[in-house]
Amino acid sequence: MRLGFVIGESKPTFVNAITSRALPVGEYVKIGSDEGEILGLVERSSVSSAAFADVKNFDEASESTEIAEINKRDKTYVADIGILGFLEDLKRGHSTLPAIPPIPGTEITLPSDPELEEIFSPKRKGWVNIGSLLRNKTIDARINLDKIVSRHLGILAMTGMGKSNLVSLITKQIAELKGTVIIFDYHNDYTSLSIPQINVMDAKINPRRLDADQLSEVLEIRDGANVQQRVLRMAFTKQVRESKEFWSKLENEVDIIINSEDRRLKELRTSAYRVRDIIEDAQKRFEDILDPDMGDPISFIKESRTNILNISELSEKQANVAVAFYLQRLLRDRKDASIARHGKTDRVFRFNSPIFVIIEEAHVFIPKDHDTSAKYWAAKIAREGRKFGLGLGIVSQRPRSIDLNVLSQMGSFAIMKIIQEDDQHQIASAAESTSRELISQITSLNIGDAILVGQWTNLPSLVHIKEVKEKVTGADQSAVDAWAKADKMKGVAVESTQGLIQKDLLLD
Ligand SMILES: Nc1ncnc2c1ncn2[C@@H]1O[C@H](COP(=O)(O)OP(=O)(O)O)[C@@H](O)[C@H]1O
Ligand SMILES: [Mg+2]
Numbered sequence: 001m002r003l004g005f006v007i008g009e010s011k012p013t014f015v016n017a018i019t020s021r022a023l024p025v026g027e028y029v030k031i032g033s034d035e036g037e038i039l040g041l042v043e044r045s046s047v048s049s050a051a052f053a054d055v056k057n058f059d060e061a062s063e064s065t066e067i068a069e070i071n072k073r074d075k076t077y078v079a080d081i082g083i084l085g086f087l088e089d090l091k092r093g094h095s096t097l098p099a100i101p102p103i104p105g106t107e108i109t110l111p112s113d114p115e116l117e118e119i120f121s122p123k124r125k126g127w128v129n130i131g132s133l134l135r136n137k138t139i140d141a142r143i144n145l146d147k148i149v150s151r152h153l154g155i156l157a158m159t160g161m162g163k164s165n166l167v168s169l170i171t172k173q174i175a176e177l178k179g180t181v182i183i184f185d186y187h188n189d190y191t192s193l194s195i196p197q198i199n200v201m202d203a204k205i206n207p208r209r210l211d212a213d214q215l216s217e218v219l220e221i222r223d224g225a226n227v228q229q230r231v232l233r234m235a236f237t238k239q240v241r242e243s244k245e246f247w248s249k250l251e252n253e254v255d256i257i258i259n260s261e262d263r264r265l266k267e268l269r270t271s272a273y274r275v276r277d278i279i280e281d282a283q284k285r286f287e288d289i290l291d292p293d294m295g296d297p298i299s300f301i302k303e304s305r306t307n308i309l310n311i312s313e314l315s316e317k318q319a320n321v322a323v324a325f326y327l328q329r330l331l332r333d334r335k336d337a338s339i340a341r342h343g344k345t346d347r348v349f350r351f352n353s354p355i356f357v358i359i360e361e362a363h364v365f366i367p368k369d370h371d372t373s374a375k376y377w378a379a380k381i382a383r384e385g386r387k388f389g390l391g392l393g394i395v396s397q398r399p400r401s402i403d404l405n406v407l408s409q410m411g412s413f414a415i416m417k418i419i420q421e422d423d424q425h426q427i428a429s430a431a432e433s434t435s436r437e438l439i440s441q442i443t444s445l446n447i448g449d450a451i452l453v454g455q456w457t458n459l460p461s462l463v464h465i466k467e468v469k470e471k472v473t474g475a476d477q478s479a480v481d482a483w484a485k486a487d488k489m490k491g492v493a494v495e496s497t498q499g500l501i502q503k504d505l506l507l508d
Pocket of ligand 2: 163164189
């Protein structure tokens with residue numbers, strides 16, 4: 001069916017069109033050409049009415065409605081169409097742009113469903129369904145899992161727009177393929193995912209395995225407290241690390257400083273007392289988090305499973321140390337295993353297959369404005385992970401605060417609604433330039449709608465993500481419902497106390 005014509009000035013990447021109806025942004029169209037059919041994406045769409053062009057007051061506007069209704073030529077529908085490439089090439093997964101721009105007057109038509117399916121829902125190994133095209137709801141949106149593990153993924157959107165839902169969906173798909181996923185669960189969102197043999201655990205820190213600076217962070221010694229940090233560095237000896245009684249040995253070492261009559265050590269005495277208190281206090285406060293007897297934290301992560309590391313009980317600094325620790329170890333283990341695979345060895349490795357690691361609240365761990373150890377390791381994985389089969393998924397509602405270096409290393413993105421302009425700029429600079437027009441649409445998306453760009457699809461696309469029903473924790477709580485329920489419960493409580501009183505009376 002003829003939809004319209006190319007008009008104005010065309011480029012090999014871009015045409016304007018006049019159409020017979022308003023085209024929705026995100027719709028795919030076909031543009032004829034001598035070299036073959038070209039696929040285009042509606043990036044902007046506008047309608048104007050001649051009758052309303054110079055309307056100056058209410059009465060004129062009112063008359064214009066009648067004129068507009070009678071005059072068939074009153075409306076002008078204009079669409080800006082980005083050229084995605086030759087249809088035949090796109091079906092095979094690569095995009096070739098025409099050398100010659102489409103000539104004005106060229107027909108615009110709609111692609112058929114089978115044509116779109118070949119591009120957006122390839123039935124190939126490793127491609128999984130995550131929803132449907134937003135403007136062509138009958139077409140499945142499939143993504144290439146291999147590409148996110150090898151080239152990383154960024155999921156960016158405001159709170160409540162469906163980031164965790166997409167993480168859950170991808171995780172479930174990987175679980176079905178027996179892949180290994182690790183999620184650093186900041187808000188305790190993923191523990192209720194229904195995945196067989198899901199491995200849920202509290203992320204704990206083994207203080208023996210930290211360096212002195214990291215220990216200082218998890219004990220929450222203040223940033224500027226240099227003398228306290230010095231005391232801790234002196235006390236945290238190899239013997240402490242290896243001692244059976246980790247904490248008491250550490251305290252002993254601090255006591256040695258406290259009790260020393262050495263002139264130089266005497267200067268540290270006040271701070272040493274403080275460190276002693278901090279260590280004692282931390283053992284109680286962080287009993288569930290710091291565990292010198294837990295062994296190697298990495299040994300609790302299971303290959304071929306979904307691993308949920310609950311970090312919701314950790315302070316921001318502790319979470320940072322924990323995330324850095326896991327990232328460092330995962331990279332090292334995958335590196336060893338990959339290098340060994342190329343040589344000959346009988347060594348058995350913990351992880352013999354690729355891993356996908358997901359970091360929620362990525363702006364906390366990979367911040368733009370200061371260095372953290374988690375950021376150091378995340379950046380390293382972003383750069384090197386591909387070689388060793390260690391994929392990174394970063395999830396955030398504040399892309400403007402994420403380190404741009406790391407963000408730009410993400411080979412694919414799912415972007416949902418975001419209204420902050422700084423966030424949009426940051427996303428535009430991190431994503432490939434061909435998708436910028438599409439990204440400008442992100443203010444108009446609804447919950448669960450996403451723009452997919454990068455290597456995990458054949459083409460940038462606008463999709464609606466499937467909802468994972470069992471994931472209920474991220475939903476907004478209704479205060480009104482909760483109040484009503486609480487009030488009802490109060491009624492029950494009163495009744496039951498009355499019951500008790502009566503029973504008591506009877507007993508008397
Ligand atoms: N694809 C979707 N389709 C329909 N509803 C969704 C979708 N994604 C999310 N939601 C709804 O929005 C709520 C918040 O989603 P969530 O994934 O927790 O957002 P975020 O992680 O971005 O804050 C969910 O509990 C769910 O009810
Ligand atoms: Mg979330």
